[in-house]
Amino acid sequence: MSESLERSAGLSSLKEQVEKKLCEVLDGADTKGWRRLGEIVGGDRRFKVSQDDLEMCSLKVLHPDGSPSRTLLRLMGERGCTRGHLLDYLQSLGNDEALQCLKAPALQVLIQPQSVALVCGHNLRLCCHAVGQSPVQYQWFKSKEEVPNGYAPDLVIAPVDVKDSGFYVCRVNCGDSFEFSQWAQVDVLDVSVSCGQSSEGRLKVAVQPQSQMLHAGQTLQLECGAVGRPIPRYQWHRNGVPVANAKRRKLTIPHVTHDNQGGYRCEIISDAERTWSKEVQVVIAPKMLVQISGAVECSEDDIYAIGGGSTEFLLNSIPEQLYATDKVALLIGNLTYQNHPKLKAPMVDVYDLTNVLRQLNFKVVSLLDLTESEMRNAVDEFLLLLHRGVYGLLYYAGHGYENYGNSFMVPVDAPNPYRSANCLCVQSILKLMQEKETGLNVFLLDMCRKRNIHDDRIGNVVLQVTANIVFGYATCQDAEAFELNSSGLANGVFVKFLKKRLLDEEKITVVLDRVAEDMGQFDATKGKQALEIRSSLSERRALNDPVQPSDTDQVHSLQWAKAHELPESMSLDFECGAQIKLGFAAEFSNVLVIYTHIIKKPAELSSCQAHVTDFPQDLDVDPKEMNRETPEETGVYLLSSSLPQHCLYTRLGSLQKLKEELEFTVYLRGTSPAMDDDDVVCWTKKVNIGKPLIARLDLHEATRQNSCLHTCLMPHSPGQSPATVHRTHPAGLLSPQCHHLHVPAVGGVEHGHGNTGRSEVARSTSMPIEASDDMDELQTAFINSLQLQQS
Structure with missing residues (x-):
């Protein structure tokens, strides 16, 4: 900028750092400070700075960050004062330090080096560019040591090695003046298998932590790392809770105890980007104990101090790490019923649980609005993914009922009324899962459990006695399940709390116990809906147990992949x-x-x-x-x-x-x-x-001749619906639909075999609304307006 242009520029053109420095000088001066400057400007009729204006400026000292000088400069700028005028006033003031703030520096660093994290073997480039009144010279330093041949504006190390990690700074010389650039940290990750450099500085995880099994008293060391520019920041979490003072790539905890056990993962942040490392398990076994001649016990550390005599060592065994050979989940949400009240929440519930289960390394098939034959064929495909040691999870949201201890899921094409012939029996599916020798069978049933008065058939499904079954019912026997009613998309009550707990590092029954406690504190459904847990689980199986694939896993993975293959763009x-x-x-x-x-x-x-x-x-x-x-x-x-x-x-x-x-x-x-x-x-x-996607599995075919059809209780053939016998009955007296709690439009709870989906209300809004947020804030306002109505 030429000198004439600089003098004519307004005071708003002052750079922030220039204005800040100038105000510090004027605020700190006594006789040659901001007040005397204001009096000089006040003598110039063009800008009309009065005594009242100066008193208003002085009041700024009462604010913690207030600056009388800044207020005066802003006031002068609003009244047309230019940089040339300000230079003249400061000349009259005689404050040389203030004048120096406005003069162009003899040397100025324009481009600062940026911190970066990269992989060993890639090229490192740090840039520094400066301008001065005479030729500029550069010298790069790593910490206090000069970098050999580091005399150019760009410091290039190709290829970079782990030893090149550290802090770099550039000294810029111009005549007798010199400036230092800002410090730049370089983090070089030693990765045996290259992950590829992140493109355009995007954040990318290159080093993942590894699960560990330690004895109490040993040292825990976890490491993760990401590449990107600027250099990422780290925060370690244990069981979903941030670990205090754990903000480095490497987490070290000496002398671990059982309290340090759990699931660890690292949050990685770089500017507006955020990602996570994988979650790993840390198991802490107690110190090994030694029994000598059946009478003395000592710690492992004392073994070598014992001499002579016969000894018998009884060592505490390390708890066995449980694992799955695979994890598979089938999620079905039925909402658009042909002959029964439509629901809302199943779409949101299935979507949210899909995302959570994928974080737990489940292979998830998520389906909406299935007919009877489609549900049976989907279950058949689900069974094909199961084999010995697999964790199988079935989540269902929609209409349902329970008779004589058997639970039935209602397809969207079920007649009115429906019987077991038109529905799928959950216990029958469990029987088929048992035949696969699965490691864990979890059923999460988000549906009503009222008795179906039109179905008197008593089930005769004979299950094996196994210690690996868990049922999580969204409501108690002979009760209804509810969904939240809001102006947008919302979860059902069950999933509202379930999705917050599924990532907990606990046995699955403990997780469901916590969900039950959370639901019990929810005023909107207190006394109307309570989670019921039935379990025969004898081991500490958790949904986050690691996966150790078996030889047959590849075949089953290919079968699952068929249902998730997207067309290429x-x-x-x-x-x-x-x-x-x-x-x-x-x-x-x-x-x-x-x-x-x-x-x-x-x-x-x-x-x-x-x-x-x-x-x-x-x-x-x-x-x-x-x-x-x-x-x-x-x-x-x-x-x-x-x-x-x-x-x-x-x-x-x-x-x-x-x-x-x-x-x-x-x-x-x-x-x-x-x-x-x-x-x-x-x-x-x-x-x-x-x-594309599930279409590859041809679920549209007529019910296949498979074990699902033959095992499920079907007193009638699929082509003969019992509804024909009851068509003359009044519609309001037929099927045992779930109820709905209707509430004001601001939010509420709807009674449903659990849920909310693509309703007309949902389609009318432009953006989804997460009910778990607005419900917590507004539930007190609407709790007294809830009304229970029979469908």
Whole structure:
């Protein structure tokens, strides 16, 4: 900036550090400070600084961070004072230190080196750039030692090694003046298998901690590391709680005790990015004890002090680490019932539990709105994933009932009324799981357990006596389950508390006990819904137990992968020269999101739009909600934050009904300045993406001749519904639906076989609302307005 331009610039152009330094000088001076400057400016009629203005400035000293000088400078700037005027006033003031603050420095560092974490073997580059009134010279230092040949603005070490880790600074010389850059930390990770350098400085985990088994008194050492620019920050967590003073890559705890046992993972933060290391288990065994001649006990440390005599060492055995050969979860949420009240929460509940279970290394299949045959076929596919030692988890949210100790899940196409012939028996599924010799069987049933007066059949499922079964019922026997009612999307009561506890490093029954305690403190459902736990579990099995795959695991993993294979994104080139990007995302295992984006528009077209259309009628897709500008407009609330922006979105549900490969049309419309407003030119392309996600498993087929059908209690054939006998009954007296607690629109609890999904209320909002937040704040206001109504 030329001198004339600098003098004419307003005071708002002062750099923050310049203004700060100038105010420090003026605030600290006595006779040549801010007040005398104000009096000088007051003598200039152009800026009209009065005594009242100076008194107002002086009052700023009463504030902790108040500065009379800053207030005066801001006031002068608002009244048109320039940097040239300020220089003249400071000259009249005679404060040379204040004048020096405004003069351009003889040497100034413009580009500072940045801290960085990178992998051994990659190239390190630190940059420093300065300007001065004469040629600038550079010298790099590592700590206090000069870096050999470090005389350039850029310090390059290629390749970098672990020994190059440390703190670097650059000294810049210009004539008799010199400045130091800011310090930059370099963290070089020693990784035997390269993870690849993070692109564009993005955060990426390169070193993962490892599980450990120690004796009490030994030293625990955990290490993790990430690459990125700037250098990441770390915070270790144990059992979900931050560990005090554990903010380094390496966590060291000397003399561990049983209290240090648990699940550890590290939170890694870099600017706006945040990620986590994997979670590892630390098991602390007690010190080994030694029994001598059956009479004396001593610690391991004292063994070598004992001499002579016959000795018999009885060592405490280290507790065996339990593990799974695999972890598989089937999550079903039924909400859009054909003949019964629709529910809301199952969609949100299934989505949230999917994310939590994946953190626990479960292979998750998540499905919405299944018919009877689709549910039976889905269970068959679930059973194919089970083998010896697998942890199997089944979560169901929807309508249900319980008769004579047997629980029944109600499909979306169940008639009104329904009987066991139209439903799936949970105990029958358990029997089939037992035949697979699973290591743990967990059932989380978020449904009502009222008795079905239309089904008098007594079940005769004979289960094996095994010590690996856990049932978590969202409500007690002969009671209803509830869902939260809010203006947006919300969890059911069960999952509202369950999702907060599933990551706890505890036996699964202990986790469910804590959920029960949490639910018991929830005023909205106190006295109406209580979690019931039934268990035969004799070992300390936990959902976060490590996985040690067996020889057969690869086959089962391939079977699971078939249900989760997304089409690859693609680019479509049109004759007009336009290019369209087509992308895909999975909201559930049977819900696909397609998004389109124009990446190249011909210059001769003034506007260009690309739509997808002509989908098979089997799929659940509303033509009015296709090709919308936001995910929420098309019903994609839960996945919206993960989708790319500035696209058109379409949601395809019920992929399990897809009989053929998915083929659709990409429709491109364009206009040009030479055309009338009503004229458009169209181009089309057919696209075939095969069978995506769950469609590959052909769940649409008629109920297969498999063990699920034969084992489930079915007094009638699938084609003969008992509903025909009762069609003349009044609708309100038929099926034992779950109840609904209706509350004001601000929030509440709805009675449901547990849950909330894509209701009209949910679709009318533009953004989802997490009920667990607003419910906690507002439950006192609406608790007295709850009314229990029979459906």
